[in-house]
Amino acid sequence: MSKSLPFFPDAASSVAREVDLLFLSWAVISVFFTLLIAGAIIYFMVKFRRRHEDQVGEPERAALALEIAWSAIPLLICLAMFGWGTRVFFSMYRPPADAVEYWSVGKQWMWKFQHPEGQREINNLHVPVGQSIKLNLQSEDVIHSFYVPAFRVKQDAVPGRQTTVWFRATKPGVYHMFCTEYCGAEHSQMIGSVIVMEQGDYESWLAAGGNTAQPMTASGADLFQSLACSTCHRVQGDQRLAQAPNLVGIFGRQQKLSDGRTVIADESYIRESILNPQAKIVAGWQPLMPTFQGQVTEEQLSQLIAYVKSLSGDGGGAAGGGSNQAGDTAGGQTDAQTPQTAGPASES
Amino acid sequence: MSEHVSSPRFYFLIFAALIVLTGVTVWVAEIDLGAANDVVALTIAVTKALLVMIFFMHLRHSTRLTVLTALAGFFWLAILILITMSDYVSRGVILPVPGK
Amino acid sequence: MSSVAADPHAVHAHAQHHPSLAHQFDNLDQQRESSTLGMWIFLVTEIMFFGGLFTAYVIYRSQFSAAFQAASHHLNVIMGGANTAVLILSSLTMAMAIWAAQVNRRKLIVVFLILTMLLGATFLGVKYFEYKEKFTHHLVPGPNFEFDGPDPQHAQIFFSLYFIMTGLHALHMIIGIGVLTWLAVLSWKGRFNSEYHNPLECAGLYWHFVDIVWIFLFPLLYLLGAHAH
Amino acid sequence: MDYTTEATTFKSPPVTAPERPNYLNAGYTLRSWLLTLDHKRIAILYLISVSIFFALGSLFAMMVRLELLTPSGDLLQPDTYNRMFTMHGIIMVFFFLIPAIPAVLGNFLLPIMIGAKDLAFPKLNLASWYVYNLGGAFTLWALIHGGVDTGWTFYTPFSTTYSNTHVIAVALGVFINGFSTIFTGLNFIVTVHRMRAPGMTWFRLPLFIWSMYATSLIIVLGTPVIAITLLLVAAERLLHLGIFDPKLGGDPVLFQHLFWFYSHPAVYIMILPAMGVISELVAAFSRKRIFGYRIVAFASIAIAVLGFLVWGHHMFVSGQSIYAATVFSVLSMLVAIPSAVKVFNWTATLYEGSVSYETPMLYALGFIGLFTIGGLTGVMVATLGFDVHVHDTYFIVAHFHYVMVGGTIMAYLGGLHYWWPKMTGRLYNSFLSRISAMLVFVGFNLTFFPQFILGYLGMPRRYWAYPPEFQVLNVLSSAGASVLGLGFILPLCYFGYSLFKGRRSIDNPWGAVGLEWDTTSPPPTFNFDVIPVVTHGPYEYNPEQVHRVTHPEEAAVV
Numbered sequence A: 001m002s003k004s005l006p007f008f009p010d011a012a013s014s015v016a017r018e019v020d021l022l023f024l025s026w027a028v029i030s031v032f033f034t035l036l037i038a039g040a041i042i043y044f045m046v047k048f049r050r051r052h053e054d055q056v057g058e059p060e061r062a063a064l065a066l067e068i069a070w071s072a073i074p075l076l077i078c079l080a081m082f083g084w085g086t087r088v089f090f091s092m093y094r095p096p097a098d099a100v101e102y103w104s105v106g107k108q109w110m111w112k113f114q115h116p117e118g119q120r121e122i123n124n125l126h127v128p129v130g131q132s133i134k135l136n137l138q139s140e141d142v143i144h145s146f147y148v149p150a151f152r153v154k155q156d157a158v159p160g161r162q163t164t165v166w167f168r169a170t171k172p173g174v175y176h177m178f179c180t181e182y183c184g185a186e187h188s189q190m191i192g193s194v195i196v197m198e199q200g201d202y203e204s205w206l207a208a209g210g211n212t213a214q215p216m217t218a219s220g221a222d223l224f225q226s227l228a229c230s231t232c233h234r235v236q237g238d239q240r241l242a243q244a245p246n247l248v249g250i251f252g253r254q255q256k257l258s259d260g261r262t263v264i265a266d267e268s269y270i271r272e273s274i275l276n277p278q279a280k281i282v283a284g285w286q287p288l289m290p291t292f293q294g295q296v297t298e299e300q301l302s303q304l305i306a307y308v309k310s311l312s313g314d315g316g317g318a319a320g321g322g323s324n325q326a327g328d329t330a331g332g333q334t335d336a337q338t339p340q341t342a343g344p345a346s347e348s
Numbered sequence B: 001m002s003e004h005v006s007s008p009r010f011y012f013l014i015f016a017a018l019i020v021l022t023g024v025t026v027w028v029a030e031i032d033l034g035a036a037n038d039v040v041a042l043t044i045a046v047t048k049a050l051l052v053m054i055f056f057m058h059l060r061h062s063t064r065l066t067v068l069t070a071l072a073g074f075f076w077l078a079i080l081i082l083i084t085m086s087d088y089v090s091r092g093v094i095l096p097v098p099g100k
Numbered sequence C: 001m002s003s004v005a006a007d008p009h010a011v012h013a014h015a016q017h018h019p020s021l022a023h024q025f026d027n028l029d030q031q032r033e034s035s036t037l038g039m040w041i042f043l044v045t046e047i048m049f050f051g052g053l054f055t056a057y058v059i060y061r062s063q064f065s066a067a068f069q070a071a072s073h074h075l076n077v078i079m080g081g082a083n084t085a086v087l088i089l090s091s092l093t094m095a096m097a098i099w100a101a102q103v104n105r106r107k108l109i110v111v112f113l114i115l116t117m118l119l120g121a122t123f124l125g126v127k128y129f130e131y132k133e134k135f136t137h138h139l140v141p142g143p144n145f146e147f148d149g150p151d152p153q154h155a156q157i158f159f160s161l162y163f164i165m166t167g168l169h170a171l172h173m174i175i176g177i178g179v180l181t182w183l184a185v186l187s188w189k190g191r192f193n194s195e196y197h198n199p200l201e202c203a204g205l206y207w208h209f210v211d212i213v214w215i216f217l218f219p220l221l222y223l224l225g226a227h228a229h
Numbered sequence D: 001m002d003y004t005t006e007a008t009t010f011k012s013p014p015v016t017a018p019e020r021p022n023y024l025n026a027g028y029t030l031r032s033w034l035l036t037l038d039h040k041r042i043a044i045l046y047l048i049s050v051s052i053f054f055a056l057g058s059l060f061a062m063m064v065r066l067e068l069l070t071p072s073g074d075l076l077q078p079d080t081y082n083r084m085f086t087m088h089g090i091i092m093v094f095f096f097l098i099p100a101i102p103a104v105l106g107n108f109l110l111p112i113m114i115g116a117k118d119l120a121f122p123k124l125n126l127a128s129w130y131v132y133n134l135g136g137a138f139t140l141w142a143l144i145h146g147g148v149d150t151g152w153t154f155y156t157p158f159s160t161t162y163s164n165t166h167v168i169a170v171a172l173g174v175f176i177n178g179f180s181t182i183f184t185g186l187n188f189i190v191t192v193h194r195m196r197a198p199g200m201t202w203f204r205l206p207l208f209i210w211s212m213y214a215t216s217l218i219i220v221l222g223t224p225v226i227a228i229t230l231l232l233v234a235a236e237r238l239l240h241l242g243i244f245d246p247k248l249g250g251d252p253v254l255f256q257h258l259f260w261f262y263s264h265p266a267v268y269i270m271i272l273p274a275m276g277v278i279s280e281l282v283a284a285f286s287r288k289r290i291f292g293y294r295i296v297a298f299a300s301i302a303i304a305v306l307g308f309l310v311w312g313h314h315m316f317v318s319g320q321s322i323y324a325a326t327v328f329s330v331l332s333m334l335v336a337i338p339s340a341v342k343v344f345n346w347t348a349t350l351y352e353g354s355v356s357y358e359t360p361m362l363y364a365l366g367f368i369g370l371f372t373i374g375g376l377t378g379v380m381v382a383t384l385g386f387d388v389h390v391h392d393t394y395f396i397v398a399h400f401h402y403v404m405v406g407g408t409i410m411a412y413l414g415g416l417h418y419w420w421p422k423m424t425g426r427l428y429n430s431f432l433s434r435i436s437a438m439l440v441f442v443g444f445n446l447t448f449f450p451q452f453i454l455g456y457l458g459m460p461r462r463y464w465a466y467p468p469e470f471q472v473l474n475v476l477s478s479a480g481a482s483v484l485g486l487g488f489i490l491p492l493c494y495f496g497y498s499l500f501k502g503r504r505s506i507d508n509p510w511g512a513v514g515l516e517w518d519t520t521s522p523p524p525t526f527n528f529d530v531i532p533v534v535t536h537g538p539y540e541y542n543p544e545q546v547h548r549v550t551h552p553e554e555a556a557v558v
């Protein structure tokens, strides 16, 4: 990165140009109004300067038209910019359907990342160019915030919840990654880089990384066995023997609860179901499920969630999107999610 | 401006009404009405609060400004609760991108 | 300057100065209206103060309703209900104290004020036993919290809200009793009469407000689980 | 009626003549100050306290700017740096900027401007000052024992669970300080409603009063919420109550809602009084009624009310619902409109005025320009897609210093320069004061404009060390801060000199109208020798206009 005096940040994501355009438009509007007012003040100061000690101002001339004009014009400008800004915002927070899920856990003071193929990294994130990436954020302690200036995206990682952010890098390179929510002594050291690589380079990076780790969903599947989830939840076979709801296809669906409410089974819901199962009881079931709070780390939680999501077909798409009514997905499918871009190392 | 003096009997009537309402709210709470339990309980509580404010606190004989002040308090509280609530009820819902 | 004109009331000429009229006011009516308005504005700040807690309650209640119902079940409805009645009665005696001032019955003011304070103290006494019960049952949030129902974490949030809400309410009662004590002494000395009693009135407003807070706390905390067994 | 008659009627008394009785020579003992019930003396007490806290806050700002001279943090330890900006923010916001204009200028002027002898509750007013100092003492105690490092926003769970500094003491300090603010606000509301002089109708109130009234509404409705919120933070630390604790399923974002429900309106507590001051200054130095008086008055109320509906714009990336964010964004746009209207009306007031360039006017014009930039960047960051990028970067730091320093402090200084002769009866060095106004303006822009660029480049705030490519702009900013500091220290010198050695001022040195200029300088203890009867609006410089608004029956009184 250049050490010279920069005046404009790198733009390396699909939304960056749009944000810049938004900014530049606002800048033009601001400069216009600032100059208008400064100009008027200077002009009036000179033109109407006090000429003799006893001079008073002229009587006021009422000008309702003026008042209306200078309320309405800023209002219209603001509303227009609001509309545009909101469109950009929504496009920043609605991941496209083909986004691949990555996982991140923030803790004082580092970022841990995990690729869908299982590759782990700390404070660095390698991503392929041109691929939409949905990053699930969690925190182990306090609030952190994931920020990549070159991508113009930012999202807080809130303890006890999962939040998401997505981006599509458009230009290979190495970009700053900052924590932008104050999180204690080394907040300013909680930084790293996002390394955007060409598709091929990314694959060879993955391969060379000696990736021994399993894909997220596979780790999740293992945990599902080792934590004995599978003793109650049967993901295949005869559901009549199961003591707990079938988890196949639940992701993204409306779940009926025993107290009559319905919730959308999104990541937060699954997360809560595991950590605090009694909080929301599925209609027709007893509150039998034990809590796994303290038994799973944030990362294992991510893996479990990834696994449960994978039971619902294309669950990797829009978070909680009401669109995927995947109820009838085949029962035996455990490893449904195969990211489109998965490199050779990822499947095994 | 002379102030209005209510009779002790009148105050006692208000007191009796409050006690009755307290009894009612305890009684209703034992019956399972689903979500309506909350509505009933809050309606009774608001009624009781209004009785206290209008009669014990003399809002009935107060200036408009005083009434307005009292209302403003509750109105702003409603702002605080309702707008905060608006976040919680719509959280986590991300409607699909229209047209995609 | 034309906007300054000789006013018949010169500033320092408090000729017919009432002993209870403060220097900045022109007459007792202005003083009375000012103090009433001031008191109501203070009550608005109190509404917003408790309002922050009610907001937290409403949000969590809507999120964790089952846990809140289960936790609410551990509160003692009988004690809570009795306390509600005690508080309402104290509101009545408070209103009567002001009435006594309005009709110039000095002794009665003191009697009603003392009654009010006694009822307030009764409320606090009952509250003390309730708190004690919570301590012995490990229902006080913190490392020693134990809750055998489902969803103990959210139940702990319920009890956090319970203690902070009722605790602050009790604190208001204690302050109220302190103020009433002082006013009882003043009444005894004959400071209040039908013409001048705004301190009593303001204290009354405060006392009734504290009552209103409890009117909401009681159903929200004690009764919401009553029907779920 | 004309201001000129005023200026000639009361000639500056010869220095040898015995002083007229005024609030300053009403008593010289310490007791006569510390137990005073006179709103003017309490204002002076507040002036002293507030200035001490400003100096303290500035000291921390200096440490921050020194540290940021180099990219690698080599002056302070990171946790020391964190305490520096936290104490800077807390002291500047809660102990300086919020009380500054209301408790000093407001306290001094509000009763005079409405023709009252004092505030409605003088004892409460004095109590407010003591409570303020008590809150300050808590904060200072924490400061001496190592400070606090949560940022002025106290975000949970960092503040409740992870920070091991004196969060409780500072939270209580701010909590206690909140009472002093409430006392002032409550007092002002009652005073404006109940204590106006005969003939002082609502639309004859000076705009400063309107803005103080709007400010008081916010104070009364908002401050209790921050009080309870900070109390909950303290309780969570002290008693293990778990309201916001994510380990219990509590939601840290709920804290943010409660915090900003107060703290956004609080920014209007800071700017509305400033706007009131500016209205007075612009009118006085153009010798003209404020253009669109009623609209400017209503704009204050509109800002106060709408200001309560937009708090979520601080939480766009906090994990709150994106739909709630959308609503907060559009409401933030609406609240900008009344501010815009005010800016335009002030500018239009200059038109056909009799504009002079005294020091207060220089500050006022500086305010208009800087507030415009600060406000426009405010609406920029209220735009959702844009805020995601600049949230918690130096762009925000620049935005709020433009409105708080470029806005409120400029207005506060302008107001002090304008009413100084009224408050002390003395004049200050007008040459030096103009120099200092220029220094503040130039230094300010040099300090904070580069921060906009830094922010857009992506430099996060609350960073003790930063990537080297940001250094040039940071050095520029620190250099600017030293010029700015000079601009702030200079008034300290010439005001101090004026206080003891300054030339005596005549009653109305500016030839301004308004009840405060009708009484003597400094005013007597009960403000007026005779209670004024008001017959026309506040800015009637022009005889024709006065005539037009005077009702016959009121004219009869004159």
Ligand code: HEA
Binding pocket: A029, A033, A037, A073, A074, A077, A078, D153, D267, D268, D270, D271, D313, D314, D332, D333, D335, D336, D337, D339, D340, D341, D343, D371, D372, D373, D374, D375, D376, D378, D379, D381, D382, D383, D387, D390, D391, D392, D396, D399, D400, D403, D404, D407, D408
């Ligand atoms: C005096 C204090 C003050 C004032 C007056 C304002 C005024 C405004 N502020 Fe500011 N703000 C702060 C103090 C202030 N702010 C502080 C301290 C923070 C940071 C807190 C923290 O995180 O530590 C902050 C942060 C902040 C944020 C959060 C940013 C983030 O953290 O990501 C936002 C977002 O919407 C915002 C918006 C606004 C808006 C819309 C206004 C509006 O009221 C501005 C209105 C004014 C104008 C618009 C200018 C005049 C208009 C014209 C000249 C006409 C032309 C106008 C148009 C075409 C629109 N502010």
Ligand code: HEA
Binding pocket: D054, D055, D056, D058, D059, D061, D062, D064, D065, D085, D086, D088, D089, D090, D092, D093, D096, D097, D150, D151, D152, D153, D397, D401, D404, D405, D409, D447, D460, D461, D462, D463, D464, D481, D482, D484, D485, D486, D488, D489
């Ligand atoms: C009223 C509010 C106010 C005021 C006046 C200021 C004034 C200044 N502020 Fe402040 N600032 C805030 C409110 C304010 N600030 C807030 C709320 C924050 C956020 C905190 C947080 O993140 O939690 C902040 C944060 C903040 C930061 C960001 C820190 C970070 O995020 O890491 C920076 C960095 O440059 C900064 C700089 C300055 C400077 C240079 C001044 C200058 O204007 C100061 C100029 C003054 C001087 C240079 C000294 C003058 C000297 C005297 C008056 C006499 C002193 C006496 C003796 C030395 C004996 N401020």
Ligand code: CUA
Binding pocket: A106, A107, A108, A109, A143, A144, A145, A179, A180, A181, A182, A183, A184, A187, A188, A190
């Ligand atoms: Cu993590 Cu800041």
Ligand SMILES: [Cu+2]
Binding pocket: D263, D264, D267, D311, D313, D314
């Ligand atoms: Cu804001």
